[in-house]
């Protein structure tokens with residue numbers, strides 16, 4: 495997970511407040527820490543980082559006053575390295591040729607191998623992140639121009655990396671050759687932006703220019719904007735299908751596809767594939783299943799109803815985990831509407847089942863309110879394999895769909911029936927060619943040689 499954002503103004507406009515706002519819009523991609531880095535008046539790099547949500551980690555007023563026309567930012571959800579301030583990004587470094595800062599979304603699958611090689615040559619690592627290898631690889635090429643050193647470093651990486659970087663006086667956006675995670679360029683007046691998602695461009699009033707292409711490095715700096723292809727040949731792309739299913743904000747557009755529309759289509763296809771003619775109403779798991787449930791209801795005879803209300807302030811306030819609070823469990827967050835549920839046959843739509851516990855609790859809560867039947871429909875195929883590309887899934891043994899068959903899992907979560915979307919329907923709903931989409935957590939078809947490729951340094 496994680497979100498990255500960057501801004502550059504050739505006319506010297508202040509951009510750091512926009513980066514703060516961009517991170518605010520990308521908060522759903524990571525809540526553990528937030529940070530910004532910018533080119534300061536002396537031409538070096540300054541940074542601020544903190545733990546928690548953007549508004550707790552960073553001070554908007556201080557950043558708004560900062561005179562900088564080139565900056566990046568990051569919100570973090572840890573997939574490599576623990577949740578601590580030393581792993582918060584952007585990571586910064588100074589080499590003999592340039593000051594550097596990097597904000598990364600994704601997971602570099604051969605980072606450990608690279609790290610061991612560099613450590614054997616005396617490199618000292620300061621964080622537990624996979625991202626730090628990029629800075630060390632660049633520092634190990636002091637004879638090269640910084641952008642050339644960056645390109646030479648990036649071609650050695652495997653896995654997922656959408657980057658916003660500061661390299662000397664340049665803002666740099668780069669995307670791995672497989673295109674796992676989204677990265678888009680926007681523009682407002684003379685200011686260029688790079689962002690994990692278009693929803694953050696909307697917030698700062700920028701329009702979408704285009705996606706950063708898989709395997710492309712885009713630089714913005716004193717010499718203007720330049721686009722450089724990475725000299726890496728790949729057999730196919732791996733755009734993450736889970737971004738459409740769950741992870742991206744529904745008001746974002748990825749690869750020209752509205753996440754909202756894709757999610758609704760998933761629900762419609764699910765209704766056609768696995769109807770539930772006896773149902774009185776269709777509802778969604780708040781908030782992950784809401785849009786797919788609207789699509790499901792549209793294709794079925796039963797209407798959509800909101801059956802559970804989420805306390806919007808959970809997550810922003812801290813409740814002491816006392817025994818009483820633990821007993822209340824999911825009710826702290828979600829409260830069902832008994833009057834809508836009593837005596838009704840209900841279809842509950844959710845985006846996925848990972849460990850199965852959330853689904854189980856939701857079904858038991860709905861039954862406690864008097865629902866006579868609860869049928870579960872999932873708007874993606876069963877998650878049977880872990881993700882190595884930047885989404886935090888548990889190990890295979892903890893994945894409910896890897897441990898149990900459909901009938902066992904239905905019984906485990908307490909459903910009267912359980913059905914999933916097929917992989918074929920998922921790919922069709924996204925609308926990209928099959929060979930461009932990653933479905934590894936559903937199918938186990940990982941990127942060829944992705945984990946075991948040893949780097950040559």
Ligand code: SF4
Nearest residue numbers: 734736881932934935
């Ligand atoms: S394995 Fe799943 S979550 Fe990970 S990149 Fe592929 S589709 Fe996305």
